Amino acid sequence: MGDLLFEAKGVGKTYGANTVLRDIDMKVYSGEVIGLIGENGAGKSTLMKLISGVEKPSMGEMFLQGKPYSASSILDANHQGIGMVFQEQSLVGNLTIAQNIYLGREKGYSRCGFVNWNKMNQDAKKALGRIDMDLDPSRKVRDIDFAARQMVEIAKVLDVVTEAANGHAIILLDEPTTVLSDEEIKKLFVQVRNMKEQGNAVIFISHRLDEVLEITDRIYVFKDGEETAVMPTKGADVNLLYEKMVGRTTTGEFYVEHKQTVPTDEVILEVNDLSLFGAFNHVSFDLKKGEVLGLCGVEGSGKEDICAVLVGDAAPTAGTIKVKGRECTFPNPCAARKKGILSVPKERRDEGMIGLLSIEDNIIVSHMDELSNHSFLSAKKMHQVAENWVKKAGVKCFSIAERINQLSGGNAQKVIFARALESGCEILILNHPTRGVDVGSKEEIYDLVRDMTAEGHSIILLGDTLDECIGLSSRIIVLRDGLIRGSFECPVGNKPLQLDIVQQMM
Secondary structure: OOOEEEEEEEEEEEEOOEEEEEEEEEEEEOOOEEEEEEOOOOOHHHHHHHHHOOOOOOEEEEEEOOEEOOOOOHHHHHHOOEEEEOOOOOOOOOOEHHHHHOOOOHHHHEEOOEEOHHHHHHHHHHHHHOOOOOOOOOOEHHHOOHHHHHHHHHHHHHHHHHHHHOOOOEEEEEOOOOOOOHHHHHHHHHHHHHHHHOOOEEEEEOOOHHHHHHHOOEEEEEEOOEEEEEEEOOOOOHHHHHHHHHOOOOOOOOOOHHHOOOOOOOEEEEEEEEEEOOOEEEEEEEEEOOOEEEEEOOOOOOHHHHHHHHOOOOOOOEEEEEEOOEEEOOOOHHHHHHOOEEEEOOOHHHHHOOOOOEHHHHHHOOOHHHHEEOOEEOHHHHHHHHHHHHHHHOOOOOOOOOEHHHOOHHHHHHHHHHHHHHOOOOEEEEEOOOOOOOHHHHHHHHHHHHHHHHOOOEEEEEOOOHHHHHHHOOEEEEEEOOEEEEEEEOOOOOOOOHHHHHHHHO
């Protein structure tokens, strides 16, 4: 073990009368990667905010290289050698990649009131090169995809803290792999190992326990705002971590297959020869009542674009869509919603939630007509509906009046999921519905999916992993280069092999 870089002693955080973090003791040594795991709302992200200067602890002490440590802001923490890559990205969309990387550090490129953009772009190119990213630093962040933005965040943090800490930085990675492809995750892990070898330390938060086991040296487990276990990674396994996190052993039927329903013969949705120029061509399929239809394919296969057309975010260039036998067009998501199609989007902060509104308002926002009487909303009905879904979806919160943007990422996702269920739409498009959700909460969501199909809802699923798609689906369609390449039935007890599906995807 290397030198002690950081130590927390009895650290905690309260909001009013509510304690969200208590008595946390942690030691971070140079040249190690620490895993931090726990269910949504366990306090992981709160601790990271305290260390990174976003918030101040309510109790306890922190030390950096043996000296008392506190940070008044993210920039202050950066200047002391601590940087954080947030789960919900902090880049400014209308600035360039280079401007984002050097935001707050422009002084080094300015002279007589003028900024040397060429020099900034050159340095940004080098910063991106450290993580093997070949991007034009003069491009606006809003013009690159979500995965590329995540890598820009990582490049930014690596650049600023390495410069400040002189080889002994602490980098906090909060769910960094959520939107990355397998190849991008491999590249990230190469960089994490490089940082470790250079004497830096990394604190790595992930709900993907296999990743934690692969990349870390020690693991801290949090539950209900408390530290419940500390263990070396060597000798640990997924079952042990799950038990420490959730307080129970895994069920062995993670995808609740025993509740998988057999779809009826009634066709709810028909897609005939649908095309979107530059994205997909001649796509035809149907969706039956009570069916979970999985769409599988690598990035750029067309599966995301098909869902965008079905939910009204994009207009097709050819083909037809029929809902219950009637041809429909969806100029916008509102039109799709009226025909009974609603989406749970993968980018929840940008597309799925209204951050300044309460949990209650976010749940009922797509269901107001049914809760109103002569244009007046019934507060009693609203409270009953919201309380019911918070309990059913397992949302951890102080009350339904709490703002949704104060929730952890996974709990916010569960609120969005609850809204989709409450909408009454018969066709739900679940676009990575468990992204950023811990393993215990995933089981609750899978159980909700089974309940939905039992009630007659039909689902189009873009799973967070191929295994999830296989486990939940009744049938799978495989796409490659915008075309359907294969179809697999997925009955209980006879699910297709991942290899068979991957062969059609590649």
